[in-house]
Amino acid sequence: MFSLKRCEHEGCDTYAFNGGRWCYHHSPDKTKIKEYVIRNFVSGPAVRDISITAADFREMDIAHGLKISGVNLAFCVFDTCTFSETLIRSSFFDGCLFINCTFRGIDARYSAFATSTFKSCVINDSTVIHSNFMGIETEDCDFSSNDFYYSNFSLSRLLDTNLEDCNLKRTSFRSAITKNVSFRYSNPEEAYLRKEDS
């Protein structure tokens, strides 16, 4: 679990990096912190217990089978990053921007991606259960062949996004806006969709 100590900068509500004095944004060593995190992402085997918010990560090929747990990566930008066989547990990716990212064969549980934006992203052959996608925006995405059991997509805005051949049992799409979304071979009848929302 990342340190729950807050940044000492006046008025900053962000969690400090690794229990230090400052969050990433207010740290005097931003470059060093980012290099450290990228090194961990790329070489593995695990990224645990860190909080780095509003950082940008570009063209990262995340280590195969990387274990990410107890991290806070809220408001980060991931541009052209590849996650393969990644294991994600109890982690926060809220408010992130994912562009041209690929998640293949990942296993994500008890994690939050709420209010994030996914643009031209692929999530395939993955287990993404009990995770929070509330208020996300997607555009031109392929989220097919995944298990989204008990995940929450309420208030999301899904445009040109495929959710084909997915397990949607107990998945919530309450008040979600969908446009050009395909649920082919999936089970939306077992998802939570209020009549007035569909």
Next chain:
Amino acid sequence: MRIMPHFSAEGLSNVYLIIDEERNGIIIDPAHIDKELMELITLSCRDITAVLITHKHESHTAGLGTLMKIYNPRIYAYDDMVNGFRTESLADGDTVQIGRLSVKALHVPGHSLDSLAYLIDTAVFTGDTLHSGSIASTNSFVERALLIRSIEEKIMTLPPSTLLYPGHGTISKLGVEKMLNQDLFQFESETGAASLQAFS
């Protein structure tokens, strides 16, 4: 501190295992003690020193008896008895030190009269009060108003970066709930602030 969520398929409830720096374990809402949870406890901590009950409904307490056969934790709850076990009763605002962790109880009635949320550091465990995107069910409009008022006063006043660990559903942050929790918005728009004043 480490927070390890566990999903109980019976009752679809969340059980949380919290571990301090000395590997003392706290269980929040022992919904159902299954093999996976026992393995998690055995691998992660040396003992279960406390059980925190958010409210007495079976889907959050059914595993208490099993847990008490294996460990000898103190039980904390709003009421002084849960499933036949004596508890240390907590009232609104009470703070207890459990191992290295300070735990603050917040009384949030509405779903049930004995509902407590627990604030540990900057993480709030809300049981059946506030869920991500919704609030818990209530039996009447009055109880719903009471629950929303309690949530607004005791929970939503915490900083937006506070981590939310509900009794059902997915984890979140209070900042996200302030933006997107439909039940809180819907109630406001249906009633206006004026009707909530009636309960003050």
